[in-house]
Amino acid sequence: AQKITQTQPGMFVQEKEAVTLDCTYDTSDPSYGLFWYKQPSSGEMIFLIYQGSYDQQNATEGRYSLNFQKARKSANLVISASQLGDSAMYFCAMREGKGDNAGKSTFGDGTTLTVKP
C-alpha cells in the first residue's frame, strides 16, 4: 500500500524568504506521480506542481519547485520568495500508475504554512 508522510504539522517563514516543506513516500510501484496541492483557509484545493517518477529533472512552476530524490523517496516542495498569500495548508499526494491502484491518489496529512510579514 502506498503511503505519504509529511512530518511538519506547522511551519513558519518570513516574507520573501524560501521555505521547504517535506514529503516522503512509500510505494513498490515503479510508475507513479507526485503532486503538491495548496488549501487556503477558504477550503478549495489548488494544484501546484507535479513530478513523474521517470522525470529526470526536478519540476518547477514559477516560485514552486519540487526537490525529487527518488532513491530517498522524498519529494519536498520549495517555495521561493514567500508571500503572505502563501499562508495555507499544503498537501503532498501520490498517484500510482499501474495495477489495481492506477489513477488513485493518496494524500499526506498536510503542513500548515504561515508566512510572517
Next chain:
Amino acid sequence: DADVTQTPRNRITKTGKRIMLECSQTKGHDRMYWYRQDPGLGLQLIYYSFDVKDINKGEISDGYSVSRQAQAKFSLSLESAIPNQTALYFCATSDHLRGVPNTGELFFGEGSRLTVL
C-alpha cells in the same frame, strides 16, 4: 462556471438522516472520486469510479454509497448520518492514464461542508 460543481456547499443535518451530496463536471473526464477531509487532516478516499459502469470502494467506504448516473455525474450518499461523518467532502475528477503524458492531476470541486448533529 466551475468545472467541477458540488451541491450543497454546506449542510447541517441530524443523526439518522439520509444525505446526498451531488457532483457534476464539465471537464469530460472519465474518472471521478469522493474524498473526505477531517479538520486538520489530509484527504481520505471514500469511493471512486473510472467510468460509468465502474464503482470501487476506497479507504473509508463504510457508511457511504455512491451512484455514477452519467459520465458527468457522481453522487455520494450517507444512508444514516452519524456525527463522526461531520467533515468536508470533496469531489474530484482526473483524466484517464492512456499512456500519453498526462499526470492524473485531480481537479477538485469547491467542497461540501457537512455537519451531523
